[in-house]
Amino acid sequence: MRILVTGGGGFLGRKLIAALLADTPDLGPISQAISLDRVAPPIEDARLSAKIGDISDRVLLAALFAEKIDIVWHLAAAVSGECEADLDLGLTVNLQGTLNLLQAARAAGNTPRFVFASSVAAFGGDLPDKVDDDTVITPASSYGSQKVVGEILVKDFARRGSIDSRSLRLPTVVMRPGKPNKAASSFVSGILREPLSGQGPASARFRPTARWPSSRLGGRSPA
Ligand SMILES: NC(=O)c1ccc[n+]([C@@H]2O[C@H](COP(=O)([O-])OP(=O)(O)OC[C@H]3O[C@@H](n4cnc5c(N)ncnc54)[C@H](O)[C@@H]3O)[C@@H](O)[C@H]2O)c1
Numbered sequence: 001m002r003i004l005v006t007g008g009g010g011f012l013g014r015k016l017i018a019a020l021l022a023d024t025p026d027l028g029p030i031s032q033a034i035s036l037d038r039v040a041p042p043i044e045d046a047r048l049s050a051k052i053g054d055i056s057d058r059v060l061l062a063a064l065f066a067e068k069i070d071i072v073w074h075l076a077a078a079v080s081g082e083c084e085a086d087l088d089l090g091l092t093v094n095l096q097g098t099l100n101l102l103q104a105a106r107a108a109g110n111t112p113r114f115v116f117a118s119s120v121a122a123f124g125g126d127l128p129d130k131v132d133d134d135t136v137i138t139p140a141s142s143y144g145s146q147k148v149v150g151e152i153l154v155k156d157f158a159r160r161g162s163i164d165s166r167s168l169r170l171p172t173v174v175m176r177p178g179k180p181n182k183a184a185s186s187f188v189s190g191i192l193r194e195p196l197s198g199q200g201p202a203s204a205r206f207r208p209t210a211r212w213p214s215s216r217l218g219g220r221s222p223a
Helices: 011-022 058-067 080-085 089-108 142-161 185-197
Strands: 002-006 034-036 048-052 069-072 114-120 165-169
Touching: 002 011, 011 114, 034 058, 034 069, 034 185, 069 089, 080 089, 089 114, 089 142, 114 142, 142 165
Parallel strands: 002 034, 002 069, 034 048, 069 114, 114 165
Antiparallel strands: none
16 A cells, blocks of 8 residues: 655654554555655655655646555645735645645546545634534634635545545644644643743643643654
8 A cells, every 4th residue: 555645744744654654454554655745754664755845746746646546644734823924825735735636636546545634723713512523614714714625625526536535623732842833722732841841831821712632642653
């Protein structure tokens, strides 16, 4: 099985690749894992091919899909704070980049499985106590809006038989190592990370807000 992970050099992408290369009992063995990102994941494995590139590059995408890809995990994205500060960046990476990837998968003609990393930013404003797939999507940011449009495109490409899709509305994942990034929810990682790295308790003024952080316990994977 040959897989492609866009954003494979990022926080979640590198953990995903490491986990997939370690064990995929439900999927079968992986012969090649391709990471497409501007940075390479810090993973040593003969099955990993790190392509340094951009999902805006349609020629590169076509070349990647020239050989059959069975599963695509689409994680490459500009994060929420970046998209709010720079609408054109979000539209180029999160919207046009996702469409480029879908078009390349469609042109490949083998109906690859396509897993799209969406976000709880699909929701905004006042929410009911229980949020599920039937909750009306109300994005309140450019990033959230771009993720919702991505979900709709992914669903339509699946309806047309071009891909076999799943979209995941990921919650805030803690804790991101290193420095804070430009995600609007970056402070959630900081509440745990800064004290653990000896920088003292993080302090900030918050208005009351509900958060649903998620984490992976146990095991070892690249920092
Ligand atoms: N981490 C979270 O808490 C969280 C929560 C909800 C959703 N998500 C989604 O999950 C995915 C992964 O998140 P993450 O935390 O690993 O983000 P990240 O910023 O750590 O990783 C994203 C990667 O995408 C790459 N990238 C950005 N633009 C690119 C482009 N044009 N071409 C190629 N690569 C590009 C970056 O270099 C980076 O390595 C994203 O789609 C994000 O929106 C993450």
